[in-house]
Amino acid sequence: MSNETEQYEAPMRRAFDLATRGPLIGGNPQVGCVLVDHDGTIVAEGWHHGAGTPHAEIVALSALPKGMDAHGLTAVVTLEPCNHTGRTGPCSVALIAAGVERVVYSVKDPGATSGHGAQRLAEAGIAVGHGLLEAEGEALLHPWIEVMRRGRPWVTVKWASTLDGRAAAADGSSQWITGAAARQLVHEQREASDAILVGTGTVLADDPSLTARGDAGELMPHQPLPVVVGERAIPATAKLHAHPRGVLETHSRDLAAILNELQKIDVRRVYVEGGPTLASAIIAAGFADEYAIYLSPALLGGPMLAVGDLGIPTMDGIRRLQIDRIEQLGDDLFIAATPKAATPKPATPKEG
Known part of the structure; x- marks a missing residue:
């Protein structure tokens, strides 16, 4: 300069x-x-x-x-x-x-x-x-x-889990793993997003409203567009049909195509709240740009993991993250992280 x-x-x-x-x-x-x-x-x-x-x-x-x-x-x-x-x-x-x-x-x-x-x-x-x-x-x-x-939205993958990585109890119940302060930050992150991605399985199991709400339960000024990923239609009685922005049903599991279409309608920031199946698919496909992880000081055990199979068979494929911020919210921890660039492996010396 x-x-x-x-x-x-x-x-x-x-x-x-x-x-x-x-x-x-x-x-x-x-x-x-x-x-x-x-x-x-x-x-x-x-x-x-x-x-x-x-x-x-x-x-x-x-x-x-x-x-x-x-x-x-x-x-x-x-x-x-x-x-x-x-x-x-x-x-x-x-x-x-x-x-x-x-x-x-x-x-x-x-x-x-x-x-x-x-x-x-x-x-x-x-x-x-x-x-x-x-x-x-x-x-x-x-x-x-x-x-x-890149021609696709910025994607934040969010999950809340116990310290042993469980997002729900063995019977599927998950409310509430984290406390009020952590849940309020989630609402603020929703408001800062153009769209929320959720899987049909989560809609059928939890019937979420996916609105961004303030401390008193009031609707925040900006509401993200709920986007349902999956081939099945959601029930006519689902709360998402009452969302202020309506709901976009993709009837597809093609994540690349979905993100491409969202880009075309000026969706720049996507917040993924779709449960372990959708979160794992986003991560495995390499679409996760940052992570919003909420950890509760509790243990559940059982099969209900916050993140499922990422298609990583050996340690060679481990996805390492960079911790950008850690904040205590009541009894819970919030961790903001981004993917860490892979470190090239040193060349193996040749014999002879």
Whole structure:
């Protein structure tokens, strides 16, 4: 990063702070933007409020003080300005029309259609700096970037179990393994998701409502879409039919196809609550991007494991995780983890 763009580190950090005010859910990333004058003073700022609303750059331009225009200003943005028309117009075009002198962004837009805004800006004669605090920008946008690169939603696999790994008693009963504090965090994680995946077996056994609820049982502002994985239809009396978002029955067990279809309807974050059969299938297929694990200090024994067969016959195939966070919730533990990159095996020396 050149000295010219290093002067924008403080404004970029402000843009990061603004970006986090935007929603995690929906098809669009969290983006922040500040407009800076030649003295380095922030004169306007904005962030993206969610799909279908103006992008951060447009919000910042609209926030300029009365009588001031953008000529000669620098736009500092967390993500490369978009270059396509979707629900809103291209931010690159809006910045050009506004007359900004320079654009500095942190992370390149990996989208095939939304990317290349920097090229359009440069072709219009606007100075462009990129890669400022890129590691921090990548961390902020990591799930969204991975969604764009892989073409499928970010998948969180959740389970609650006893310390000996049981998700239910031998008779199938499972309420409640964990306490109230742990269950409330689950509701918060549901609200931060676009969809909840559940298997038909879980619907038939537990008849869950899969709503996101507050401490007093009230519905939270955002409700994830319940998605039922499996070929069987769920009963007409199932509680899911009363869900505020309705219910999507896939009538399929093809996880890759299901995730692909969810991506097409702007589902970016999927929360898997479908019991051991669905969780194991997601993990075995390599679709688990992170884990939300709730452990109760209790023992049940018996056959009702939280995770079933992963198709791993030997230790060579073990799925190792990186622990990202551990939190005590009442008597329970919450563990946030992500898959750990496999360590290449050293080559076996040849004889002779």
